[in-house]
Amino acid sequence: MPPSSRSHLLTEGPIGRTLLAFALPTLGVNVLQSLNGSINSVWVGRYLGEAALTATTNANLIMFFLLGVVFGIGMATTILVGQSVGARDIEQARRVVGTGAAFFVGISVLASVLGYVATPMLLRIMGTPPDAQPFAIAYLRIIFVALPAMYFYTFLMMTLRGAGDSKTPFYFMLVSVGLDIALNPLLIFGLGPVPAMGIAGSAMATLIAQTVALAGLLGWLYRSKHFLAFGRHELHYLRPDLTILRALVAKGLPMGLQMVVITSSALVMISLVNAHGSQTAAAYGAGAQLWTYIQMPALAIGAAVSSMVAQNVGAKRWDRVSRIAVMGITFNVMLSGTLVLLVYLFNQGALRLFLHGDSAAVMIGQHINAIVVWSFLFFGITFVLFGVVRATGAVYAPLLILTLGLWLVRYPFALLLSPKWGADAIWWSFPLGSLVSVLAAIAYYRYGGWRQARMLGNAPPVAQPPTTALATPAE
Numbered sequence: 001m002p003p004s005s006r007s008h009l010l011t012e013g014p015i016g017r018t019l020l021a022f023a024l025p026t027l028g029v030n031v032l033q034s035l036n037g038s039i040n041s042v043w044v045g046r047y048l049g050e051a052a053l054t055a056t057t058n059a060n061l062i063m064f065f066l067l068g069v070v071f072g073i074g075m076a077t078t079i080l081v082g083q084s085v086g087a088r089d090i091e092q093a094r095r096v097v098g099t100g101a102a103f104f105v106g107i108s109v110l111a112s113v114l115g116y117v118a119t120p121m122l123l124r125i126m127g128t129p130p131d132a133q134p135f136a137i138a139y140l141r142i143i144f145v146a147l148p149a150m151y152f153y154t155f156l157m158m159t160l161r162g163a164g165d166s167k168t169p170f171y172f173m174l175v176s177v178g179l180d181i182a183l184n185p186l187l188i189f190g191l192g193p194v195p196a197m198g199i200a201g202s203a204m205a206t207l208i209a210q211t212v213a214l215a216g217l218l219g220w221l222y223r224s225k226h227f228l229a230f231g232r233h234e235l236h237y238l239r240p241d242l243t244i245l246r247a248l249v250a251k252g253l254p255m256g257l258q259m260v261v262i263t264s265s266a267l268v269m270i271s272l273v274n275a276h277g278s279q280t281a282a283a284y285g286a287g288a289q290l291w292t293y294i295q296m297p298a299l300a301i302g303a304a305v306s307s308m309v310a311q312n313v314g315a316k317r318w319d320r321v322s323r324i325a326v327m328g329i330t331f332n333v334m335l336s337g338t339l340v341l342l343v344y345l346f347n348q349g350a351l352r353l354f355l356h357g358d359s360a361a362v363m364i365g366q367h368i369n370a371i372v373v374w375s376f377l378f379f380g381i382t383f384v385l386f387g388v389v390r391a392t393g394a395v396y397a398p399l400l401i402l403t404l405g406l407w408l409v410r411y412p413f414a415l416l417l418s419p420k421w422g423a424d425a426i427w428w429s430f431p432l433g434s435l436v437s438v439l440a441a442i443a444y445y446r447y448g449g450w451r452q453a454r455m456l457g458n459a460p461p462v463a464q465p466p467t468t469a470l471a472t473p474a475e
Helices: 015-047 050-066 068-086 091-126 133-162 166-188 197-222 232-238 244-273 278-314 321-345 346-349 360-390 396-421 423-448
Strands: none
Touching: 015 050, 015 166, 015 197, 015 321, 050 091, 050 133, 050 166, 050 197, 050 244, 050 278, 068 091, 068 133, 068 244, 068 278, 068 423, 091 133, 091 244, 133 166, 133 197, 133 278, 166 423, 244 278, 244 396, 244 423, 278 321, 278 346, 278 360, 278 396, 321 346, 321 360, 346 360, 360 396, 360 423
């Protein structure tokens, strides 16, 4: 195995220390991404108005919805690369990356073109408030132009994490976010020869920053002679391997559909929110900015758990898998719980970062947070357990569990009780859906057949001793 890959093995060393060292740069990436989005929202919400902030909230949900399946391909690639590195099969890892990259780029370009054309129709379907639609169209169309660069950049970062490297994605995210933050006020308000672009300037800043970061990351891969970078005589790896492609689609589609379930649920929920007017929608959008920070530890630790479990499955180190799950849940509860407490302590001040201080939306946002934020502890546990089971190739149970919690519990509850409870039915549907999801996830982890799952259909499952709980396998 090349030295560069051995230095990123996640199959050795103390589990807690290794997991935390891998998760922290991933958490740093999530912090930077959310900080970037929040700063952009501050510029838009405080200086362009509540209608513009509502526009960016609606536009971003559409973007994530349309790219959900493509994102699933990236997740499947991450897991397959992790299993290959764990098994010391670098040739297989390179075939996976080449096949995934070719498919990923093609689909993301198609989604970009279709999304650009369909932008006005999509916003009307969502019920975007009329005063926000012109802002949303201007913003979203530039974001669609940026999509291929944005999502190929994300694909490369996910692939590096599968290979055990979470630090390099963090360094390049620093570059991307720094550029985006610097360019936002310049392009929104203009300066000298640079024209004022308004809300379109915020999207243009994202386009420039993501493109520069992607070019820099590609340059680093080739200059460092990374084992996943293809030279001139290795471009045959970009020719799809049909066996790997079938696995990426078969496993990536359900994982992508998880994202579609989440974002489509958010779309219908925001449609319910929009019915209560721009102030409620703006309060919801500001609250959602805070919620991204609460969810960051779960996302980072879940991603770290998935990469770490994938490598250990590839190395047949099943003795470590259940202990990784326990440590992941422990770290998540500690970190997410701290953030939940901070939001309760500084609720009003945090919301005023995104809303005018005298706006009625601030009071609405405080009420929303009081009901919703504690439920993200359930989300965190669910996401960590999903990270464990999907690393073996078990991708359908998480999809069904998310569908149950978001579509069969959360949305019907909010819809049916809205005539009686008003907007409160929407807010209380969040903890209810999260509770149902975490109970189902724990039940599947304990009693489901995820240990017999596999990513490649021609690879036999590895027989395991059954686990008795969230602990080491029973002897």
